[in-house]
Amino acid sequence: MYSPETQQKVSDLRSKVAAGNYKLEDCKEMVRILREDRLSAEATGRKKGGKKAATPVDVDKLFSDLDKLP
Amino acid sequence: MELYFPKVFDSSMLATLKTCPQLFKKIYIDDWKSRAGANIHLRAGGAFAKGIEVVRIAFYVENLSAEDSVAKGLAALLLAYGDFEVPAGSESAKDLCHMAGALVFYFDMYPLNHETAYPALLPGGKRGIEFSAAYPLPIAHPVSGEPILYCGRLDAINHFAGGLWGFDEKTTSRMGPTWSKKWTLRGQLTGYSWLCEQHGIHLDGMVVRGVSILTNSYETQEALCYQAEWQVARWYSEMLEWITDAITWWKRGRFKYNLDDSCSNYGGCGFLTVCSSQNEQGYLETYFKRSRWNPITREETEYENQSADNIR
Numbered sequence: 218m219y220s221p222e223t224q225q226k227v228s229d230l231r232s233k234v235a236a237g238n239y240k241l242e243d244c245k246e247m248v249r250i251l252r253e254d255r256l257s258a259e260a261t262g263r264k265k266g267g268k269k270a271a272t273p274v275d276v277d278k279l280f281s282d283l284d285k286l287p
Numbered sequence: 288m289e290l291y292f293p294k295v296f297d298s299s300m301l302a303t304l305k306t307c308p309q310l311f312k313k314i315y316i317d318d319w320k321s322r323a324g325a326n327i328h329l330r331a332g333g334a335f336a337k338g339i340e341v342v343r344i345a346f347y348v349e350n351l352s353a354e355d356s357v358a359k360g361l362a363a364l365l366l367a368y369g370d371f372e373v374p375a376g377s378e379s380a381k382d383l384c385h386m387a388g389a390l391v392f393y394f395d396m397y398p399l400n401h402e403t404a405y406p407a408l409l410p411g412g413k414r415g416i417e418f419s420a421a422y423p424l425p426i427a428h429p430v431s432g433e434p435i436l437y438c439g440r441l442d443a444i445n446h447f448a449g450g451l452w453g454f455d456e457k458t459t460s461r462m463g464p465t466w467s468k469k470w471t472l473r474g475q476l477t478g479y480s481w482l483c484e485q486h487g488i489h490l491d492g493m494v495v496r497g498v499s500i501l502t503n504s505y506e507t508q509e510a511l512c513y514q515a516e517w518q519v520a521r522w523y524s525e526m527l528e529w530i531t532d533a534i535t536w537w538k539r540g541r542f543k544y545n546l547d548d549s550c551s552n553y554g555g556c557g558f559l560t561v562c563s564s565q566n567e568q569g570y571l572e573t574y575f576k577r578s579r580w581n582p583i584t585r586e587e588t589e590y591e592n593q594s595a596d597n598i599r
Contacts, residue, residue: 218385218388218502218503218504219384219385219388223384224382224383224384227365227383227384227387228383228384230365231365231366231368231370231383234362234365234366235365235366235369235370239362241355241358241359241362244358244359244361244362245354245355245358247358247361247387248354248357248358248361248391251384251387251388251391252391252395254388255388255391255392255505258503258504259504262503262504274396274397274507274509276403279448279509279511280448283448283511
């Protein structure tokens with residue numbers, strides 16, 4: 218899911234955080250990279266007919282199921 | 288020699304007591320813990336929880352944007368995970384990068400908002416984020432005579448589905464279609480409901496959010512666990528019996544061994560080799576160290592003198 222470059226970037230950011238030598242922008246960029254890598258892996262998985270990507274919870278269906286409970 | 292019996296119980300201690308009284312004694316009375324180092328699941332799970340906590344505080348208390356909040360939480364996760372490395376040969380995907388990605392995945396799946404599943408404002412004016420509580424039980428400590436306490440910490444108390452629900456996040460490897468059923472009668476969750484009730488917070492139930500962390504994907508499920516009054520009452524009365532029994536066993540100096548499934552479940556109990564030997568002490572001193580778990584601060588403190596009978 219994550220390229221060796223991404224893994225190294227995370228490790229580097231960890232070191233910067235531990236040293237107190239980081240900016241919020243560094244973390245925001247890391248969030249963006251992690252999301253991109255994940256979505257790319259999900260897309261690749263779908264093309265190969267692999268497992269469906271995780272979907273957000275359907276809150277309306279959840280409420281509807283709750284209403285049906287005794 | 289100081290006589291020691293725990294003054295505070297949490298759900299993990301109770302679960303261990305029910306699984307194997309001897310295991311409870313070894314871990315929580317004699318304070319034996321494995322020398323093998325940090326457990327990947329505990330380290331990764333703890334870092335994930337810390338990340339989520341910081342995100343929630345950033346968004347709901349500090350009023351940062353969702354983007355800034357998740358970024359701040361990521362920093363907290365990285366710091367909490369620390370320089371831990373997944374042991375070579377481990378099949379676990381809970382390395383630093385995957386855990387960082389799991390936090391991003393979580394808030395992509397459950398976006399920060401003020402419409403649903405958002406932290407409630409509790410009595411006292413604090414947001415229901417990492418709600419910790421303890422409450423005295425009607426059981427006298429066998430040494431001090433003070434009431435024994437039960438404590439717990441919920442990840443969040445949220446407005447949800449028109450009510451107030453406790454939230455607990457769990458990280459795991461695989462979930463499967465029956466994952467949600469394992470929480471149905473889980474004492475940890477019932478204990479949360481009871482604790483909240485003692486502090487004037489009535490929960491409609493507990494929501495367990497599971498995040499499965501695999502090498503090439505994540506998955507999430509939610510389990511809704513209703514806690515009826517009679518279920519909470521049953522849990523409470525049985526908890527009192529379990530702790531009272533533990534005191535009886537402690538006074539007799541005899542805690543029974545499970546000698547059944549729990550010795551071999553989940554890859555085998557960590558004390559399997561110890562309990563298989565007539566010379567338990569030798570194995571304990573070689574492969575284990577003494578440290579005491581504090582369920583309120585959730586910290587382990589190593590004995591200064593490993594050969595001492597009790598922590599100083």
